[in-house]
Amino acid sequence: MGLFDFVGNIGKKIFSKEEDASSAVTNHIAEDNPGVENVAVTVENGVASISGVATTAEAVEKAVLMAGNIEGISTVNVDNVEVLQGELAGEEEFYVIQKGDSLWKIAEHKYGNGAKYTAIVAANKEVIKDENKIFPGQKIRLPRNL
Template sequence: MGLFDFVGNIGKKIFNKEEDASQAVTNHIAEDNPGIDNVAVTVENGVAKLSGVAATAEAAEKAILMAGNIEGIESVNIDAIKVLNGSLGGDDEFYTIQKGDSLWKIAEKTYGNGAKYTAIVAANKEVIKDENKIFPGQKIRLPKSL
């Protein structure tokens, strides 16, 4: 399945020392679990290695984004994730927020209608906790089927 790259020096800060990172990232994903049984994360040198059983490809993608949008995580490895239904890279795509972006602008550019930003928020509820607080470098999912 692979390795997904992120910007390591941005995002939500949930750990101070790398020795605390594995438990902190595991807890972070478990709090808003997108559908991964037995989720566990080990972090070494900025790489978060996720393991567990994802009910769907969407659940795996959400876990990737949850881990990758944490400060101190430079990439996410999901070779140890088993996906029960679907395959990664299906209908949705990842999008990296750019300077000057708003969810309205992204929806307008992607769907031709800025009001559809609510679908972006819904598809990223584990990553976007406040629709007014997105940041450049943050990665989100853009649903293709609306």
């Protein structure tokens, strides 16, 4: 499946020392579990390696974003995740928030209709807790076929 790159020095801070990172990231994903059974994460040198069984490719993508949008994580590896249904999206289905972006502007550019930002929020509910609090460098999923 592969590796996904992130900006490692931004995002939600959930651990201070790398020795606490594996359990902190595992717990973070488990709290809002997007559909990955037996999820476990090991973190080493900024690389979060996720393992488990995902019900869908979308569940894996959400787990990747949950882990990658944490400060201190620069790469997410999903080679040890079994996907029961679907194919993972390519990088073109992800978007990195730029300075000055709003979800409305992103939806307007991607779908031709800014009001479709609500679909972006729904597709990223695990990483966008408040639609007014997105930040440059944050990576999100862009739903297909809207």
